Amino acid sequence: MVTQIWRRIAARRLTITFLLLGLIILLFIFVPLLKMIFSSSPSLLFDTLLEGEVRSAIWLTLYTALLATVVGLLLGVPLAYFLARHRFPGKRFVEALIDVPIVVPHTAAGVALLFVFGQNFLAGKAFHSIGIDFVSAVPGIIIAMLFVSVPFLIDSAKQGFEKVDVRLEKVARTLGASPWQAFFRVSLPLAWRSIFAGSVMMWARGISEFGAVLILAYHPMIAPILVYERLEEYGLDYALPVASLLIIICLLIFIGLRSIAYRGERA
Numbered sequence: 599m600v601t602q603i604w605r606r607i608a609a610r611r612l613t614i615t616f617l618l619l620g621l622i623i624l625l626f627i628f629v630p631l632l633k634m635i636f637s638s639s640p641s642l643l644f645d646t647l648l649e650g651e652v653r654s655a656i657w658l659t660l661y662t663a664l665l666a667t668v669v670g671l672l673l674g675v676p677l678a679y680f681l682a683r684h685r686f687p688g689k690r691f692v693e694a695l696i697d698v699p700i701v702v703p704h705t706a707a708g709v710a711l712l713f714v715f716g717q718n719f720l721a722g723k724a725f726h727s728i729g730i731d732f733v734s735a736v737p738g739i740i741i742a743m744l745f746v747s748v749p750f751l752i753d754s755a756k757q758g759f760e761k762v763d764v765r766l767e768k769v770a771r772t773l774g775a776s777p778w779q780a781f782f783r784v785s786l787p788l789a790w791r792s793i794f795a796g797s798v799m800m801w802a803r804g805i806s807e808f809g810a811v812l813i814l815a816y817h818p819m820i821a822p823i824l825v826y827e828r829l830e831e832y833g834l835d836y837a838l839p840v841a842s843l844l845i846i847i848c849l850l851i852f853i854g855l856r857s858i859a860y861r862g863e864r865a
């Protein structure tokens with residue numbers, strides 16, 4: 599009896615200790631965000647939102663991050679499926695290579711992209727010949743966001759496909775489905791939650807990108823660069839409303855997308 603009571607007390611102590619430690623990290627995340635949001639009055643936020651430069655920067659940020667996510671879906675999902683379904687020499691190396699953009703300093707990533715997509719280099723010259731430029735242009739923002747954020751989508755999609763029993767695809771094939779039909783009617787619907795979650799993370803990471811975009815395409819300015827420019831030129835008070843607006847908009851969209859994913863999972 600005494601032993602059981604002691605075990606219950608020890609278990610509660612463990613729970614309380616972990617709860618307190620978790621609360622510290624939650625406060626570390628939320629306090630700066632809440633402090634920033636409530637440091638600007640609603641009237642100041644509204645006046646800032648009315649500025650054409652601010653609206654343009656926020657819209658450009660959301661728009662380019664979305665386009666980068668779409669490109670990531672078109673190119674990353676097939677790679678994720680291939681990695682989930684096949685074993686081949688060098689597979690671990692390929693998986694490690696996919697995650698490299700996460701650990702590379704993003705200013706260095708911007709320089710690396712510049713050496714490939716700059717107008718004086720091979721890919722840059724090829725795209726320039728068909729009227730697409732990357733330096734100080736919207737396509738440059740998109741590929742910078744794509745480079746630093748696509749690993750989140752590929753990794754999440756691969757985990758989703760790995761959870762789908764390959765026998766279900768084989769059953770579909772024996773019933774007359776083609777490989778394409780088995781993918782689109784069996785594998786993709788069963789893995790969509792992981793793909794959607796990875797897409798949300800990729801989109802969010804693209805919005806927050808600064809270093810690679812700064813090097814490759816300073817103009818037109820996305821919101822993170824606008825915050826940086828106003829901070830450098832005018833100080834914290836002038837940059838704070840723009841940063842607060844960006845955080846509020848991103849939180850609202852992020853919460854909405856996560857709610858959609860949660861409802862789909864429950865269904």
